[in-house]
Amino acid sequence: MWNWFYKLASPPHFYRTATVLEPWLFWPALVLLAIGLYGGLVMAPADYVQGDGYRIIYVHVPSSYLSMFTYVTMAVTSAIGLIWRMKLAFCVAAACAPIGAAFTFMSLTTGAIWGQPMWGTWWVWDPRLTSQLILFFLYLGYMFLRQALAETRQADRASGVLAVVGVVNIPIIHFSVEWWNSLHQPASLSKLETPAIAGDMLWPLLVMILAYQLLMLALLMTGIRAQVLEREKNARWVGELLDTTGHEA
Amino acid sequence: MIRAFFMVMRRELTVAVRRWSDLVMPLVFFIIVCTLFPLAVGQDIEILNDIGPGAIWVAALLATLLSLNTLFRDDFEDGSLEQLVLDKEPLTFLLLAKTVAHWLVTGLPLVVLSPVLVLAFGMPVTAIPGVVLTLLAGTPALSLLGSVGAALTAGLRQASGLLALLLLPLTIPVLIFGARAADMAASGESIVGPLYMLGGISMLALTLTPFATAAAVRVSLD
Amino acid sequence: MDTASYRLEWRELALWRGDRCLQSGLNGQLEAGQALTVRGPNGCGKTTLIRTLCGLSQPETGEILWQGIAIHRNRPDLHANLAYAGHSNGLKGDLSTRENLRFAAVLRGRHTNQNELLHGLRLTDCADLPTRNLSAGQRRRAALARVLGSGAQLWILDEPFTNLDAAGIEWLGIRFNHHLSLGGLLLMAAHQASQVDPDRETVLDLPGINA
Numbered sequence: 001m002w003n004w005f006y007k008l009a010s011p012p013h014f015y016r017t018a019t020v021l022e023p024w025l026f027w028p029a030l031v032l033l034a035i036g037l038y039g040g041l042v043m044a045p046a047d048y049v050q051g052d053g054y055r056i057i058y059v060h061v062p063s064s065y066l067s068m069f070t071y072v073t074m075a076v077t078s079a080i081g082l083i084w085r086m087k088l089a090f091c092v093a094a095a096c097a098p099i100g101a102a103f104t105f106m107s108l109t110t111g112a113i114w115g116q117p118m119w120g121t122w123w124v125w126d127p128r129l130t131s132q133l134i135l136f137f138l139y140l141g142y143m144f145l146r147q148a149l150a151e152t153r154q155a156d157r158a159s160g161v162l163a164v165v166g167v168v169n170i171p172i173i174h175f176s177v178e179w180w181n182s183l184h185q186p187a188s189l190s191k192l193e194t195p196a197i198a199g200d201m202l203w204p205l206l207v208m209i210l211a212y213q214l215l216m217l218a219l220l221m222t223g224i225r226a227q228v229l230e231r232e233k234n235a236r237w238v239g240e241l242l243d244t245t246g247h248e249a
Numbered sequence: 250m251i252r253a254f255f256m257v258m259r260r261e262l263t264v265a266v267r268r269w270s271d272l273v274m275p276l277v278f279f280i281i282v283c284t285l286f287p288l289a290v291g292q293d294i295e296i297l298n299d300i301g302p303g304a305i306w307v308a309a310l311l312a313t314l315l316s317l318n319t320l321f322r323d324d325f326e327d328g329s330l331e332q333l334v335l336d337k338e339p340l341t342f343l344l345l346a347k348t349v350a351h352w353l354v355t356g357l358p359l360v361v362l363s364p365v366l367v368l369a370f371g372m373p374v375t376a377i378p379g380v381v382l383t384l385l386a387g388t389p390a391l392s393l394l395g396s397v398g399a400a401l402t403a404g405l406r407q408a409s410g411l412l413a414l415l416l417l418p419l420t421i422p423v424l425i426f427g428a429r430a431a432d433m434a435a436s437g438e439s440i441v442g443p444l445y446m447l448g449g450i451s452m453l454a455l456t457l458t459p460f461a462t463a464a465a466v467r468v469s470l471d
Numbered sequence: 472m473d474t475a476s477y478r479l480e481w482r483e484l485a486l487w488r489g490d491r492c493l494q495s496g497l498n499g500q501l502e503a504g505q506a507l508t509v510r511g512p513n514g515c516g517k518t519t520l521i522r523t524l525c526g527l528s529q530p531e532t533g534e535i536l537w538q539g540i541a542i543h544r545n546r547p548d549l550h551a552n553l554a555y556a557g558h559s560n561g562l563k564g565d566l567s568t569r570e571n572l573r574f575a576a577v578l579r580g581r582h583t584n585q586n587e588l589l590h591g592l593r594l595t596d597c598a599d600l601p602t603r604n605l606s607a608g609q610r611r612r613a614a615l616a617r618v619l620g621s622g623a624q625l626w627i628l629d630e631p632f633t634n635l636d637a638a639g640i641e642w643l644g645i646r647f648n649h650h651l652s653l654g655g656l657l658l659m660a661a662h663q664a665s666q667v668d669p670d671r672e673t674v675l676d677l678p679g680i681n682a
Contacts, residue, residue: 082464085529134418134421137414137417137418138418138419140414141411141414141415141418144411144414144415145401145402145411145415148402148405148408148411149404149405150489151471151488151489152489152490153471153487153529154468154469154471157464157468157471158401158465158468158469161397161401161461161464161465161468162397162401162415164461165394165397165419165458165461166418166419168457169419169422172422172450172453173418173421173422175422176421176422176425176426176446177421177425179425179426179446180425180429231490233490234490252577252580253577253578253580256574256577256578257578260563260566260570260574263565263566263570264563264565264566267565267566267601268565326559327559327560327561327562327563327564328557328558328559328560328561328562328614329561329562329563331527331555331557331559331561332555332561332575334527335525335526335527335550335553335555336550336578336579337547337550337551337578337579338578470527470528471527471528471529
């Protein structure tokens with residue numbers, strides 16, 4: 001167990017592991033994505049209230065879930081990096097940020113697009129959308145802070161502290177936004193609610209969530225590889241790697 | 250340890266008093282931002298009444314943000330921060346002393362000034378205790394959260410924009426509860442609920458943020 | 472006071488700035504009554520080494536031991552015995568020299584005779600002026616006064632002689648030797664001659680970096 005752990009903690013091994021895993025995550029993700037989209041857009045029946053408009057949940061719900069999942073991953077790996085001084089944990093955290101920001105952005109956009117036919121306006125201060133917007137700001141702050149600190153080691157640790165503070169804050173933000181909303185528009189139907197959903201509508205959603213999860217992991221592997229290469233660019237093994245792969249291509 | 254805590258606080262306060270322009274600037278800023286609202290929205294007293302509590306809270310948040318820029322940067326540049334890190338007393342504690350001093354010279358004056366602004370927005374006199382209480386319960390959380398952001402950006406030169414970007418999302422819960430409670434106070438409702446929430450957030454911030462601030466200061470000095 | 476046991480030790484340190492390795496494989500130790508002077512060309516990592524040894528910066532690899540215990544686990548004890556003066560003087564410009572020194576003394580829980588120190592460093596006349604109004608050399612003296620009056624066993628100084636005049640340098644050398652003769656430890660980065668008794672001094676010449 002420890003042996004495996006130490007092996008994983010060496011950058012070349014970590015890089016190789018990520019390289020091996022990447023296609024095993026990416027291709028299943030694509031297949032599931034195709035199945036899920038076909039199931040959601042073609043096979044599932046139209047909703048009798050929302051018509052075909054509801055079908056955007058097949059993109060919206062998975063991206064909302066992954067926006068949160070990625071942030072938590074980022075915070076947990078940051079904490080690991082801060083506590084045990086593991087540089088590779090910071091690689092994972094740094095790779096998480098752009099992926100999570102992209103999912104959050106997608107969740108916001110699809111939410112807005114959904115809002116147009118449902119509410120007749122592109123933006124409603126719905127509590128979930130508002131929370132997502134704040135989450136997006138948190139991702140931006142994380143990335144800007146990394147950008148501002150030139151020294152990688154400093155950027156890792158500083159952004160790590162920020163991620164941990166952010167993850168403690170997220171439930172509070174979420175709760176406060178819910179509370180704020182309940183005061184302003186009492187008993188309103190939250191438009192992104194997915195009430196008791198029928199089975200033939202549900203399974204494509206579950207497939208899509210799984211597909212997105214695999215896609216996120218595949219992207220994370222790519223991000224990790226880029227991070228490791230960037231940090232180890234002066235190391236000998238990177239030079240050897242470039243000699244063998246770079247010149248072949 | 251207690252002695253060191255008060256010594257750090259005393260030094261902060263002495264420096265703050267000697268640099269009184271830095272002390273007064275956020276307060277003037279607070280008032281100016283509040284002045285902008287009637288000028289932008291118009292002098293309809295009903296509208297001003299409605300937006301008053303929110304405007305006061307947004308202005309308080311921005312004024313705190315402005316004052317946070319210098320919280321650690323001066324110490325970073327003149328080397329005092331290194332000395333605090335190398336002190337035998339726990340850094341968490343010494344930085345908390347600095348943060349408390351920061352609240353005393355910015356948060357507390359904002360609280361004291363707020364009744365004037367309540368009246369300026371045409372809210373009833375009975376709203377004053379509510380607004381003052383919400384600011385009193387909420388501004389400590391702003392200073393505490395702010396100290397984390399200020400510590401993270403201490404070593405950066407042009408960091409005020411970054412500081413705002415880092416901090417504003419984190420302070421949203423304080424803003425929501427504070428502004429909403431102030432609003433309820435203005436319309437004569439009971440504000441016990443949100444006031445508890447504000448106090449709770451401040452207490453939580455008091456227990457957790459000093460550690461994050463200390464970690465951030467160490468990182469900034471590395 | 473039992474000072475014989477004080478000991479700072481470092482093993483296999485590697486220092487990095489960004490993605491450049493400044494120094495690697497540094498081993499060394501400092502014991503009671505000894506001085507170590509770090510020399511080397513600009514940019515070779517003198518300041519980084521000094522800051523790493525007192526725990527402000529983390530080394531890329533390697534470990535630093537104070538009294539045989541890794542410093543990040545022995546922080547209170549190290550800090551209780553450490554006085555550090557870096558590039559920046561650690562003085563608040565709005566406070567006078569006297570106030571700055573009193574602050575440092577209270578934090579250390581120690582009362583020293585300020586006047587004697589101020590007199591020795593020829594700061595008596597300006598001791599009540601805000602330090603921002605002092606000359607660079609006077610501010611340097613004030614920073615050194617904090618170290619000299621700290622009662623700490625381990626002095627870590629980064630370029631202590633910067634901005635000092637000849638008399639100041641000489642006076643400081645006397646104080647250094649006095650500190651060492653009482654069993655103190657002294658670690659400094661310096662370009663000039665260190666003024667320390669050669670019997671007690673070790674010089675660490677850091678090589679420049681080959682780009």
